[in-house]
Amino acid sequence: MDFVLQSSYLLGLLTLLVVAAVLVARQVWRTRSTETRLNQLQRAVTEGTATPADYYELGSIYLRKKLYVQCINQLQKAIKNWDENDPEGLAKVYNALGYAYFSQEQYDLAIRQYREALKCQPQYVTAMNNLGHAYEKKKLTAPALEMYEQALQIAPDNPTAKQRANALRKRLAPAG
Template structure:
């Protein structure tokens, strides 16, 4: 077999595989974006005309978070919390998302309050605990952050986020020799 003749075929095959993979991911992303935009359009249209459910406001707020439209997300999450259809148990993820929106705007004190509200409703809500720990870190409340990450690891010993952040904080506290 002639290696000189098969080398271009090998390169072309490899290029074809790479281009096919890239095309797959591009098409998948386009479909996902189109779906999100369709949901956004539908929800904005519906909620402009009539009152929605807590779930609809929460979903719209989540889309605004993805688009990094944080102040708009805050408005939707607040509407979700005021919706008459909201059950108390369902409000924990909304408070967590509201905290995340404030955190993204560097309003850490408000974010901390929202995460704590989520945890009042659902004390073992690991995502809210991780987010609370991160907000404490940003506020330089290191002992509170450490305690919060330890709570996460008590609930979920294999939680990678809490493990990494806790180790990093503990390294910062130990003076280097």
């Protein structure tokens, strides 16, 4: 009986170690891939061969690393050089820039960028949700609810818009 119990514990421990090793290896691989791509993009910027998409990707990497000043700088370069015939791509850049400002609690600047994203792509649900969230942070409940409701008209099953709109409706409902 002791042998069975010990074998079970040993098998459990071995399984746990294998799972942990796989998770660590995946994280190391992701980090190395990101760092390799970061170096490539930085080299392209230094050499003057970076495309607007490269600036956007570099800004996105900086955003994930929470390097907001560098992120904003790269995203602004992407916007400045973006092809006007690609409004969907430009909307993503403006949305990312808005998120960078939002992350620094610069809500007015974030709102401006989210609005620009929606000018480029009026059906951009992510930008609507982000704009609604920025309005909430500014205590602008009615415009926030309006944004979430607009998002729900386009994507009725959007979980973020559903949850936030319901919470705001409850807050705006008269007490009684």
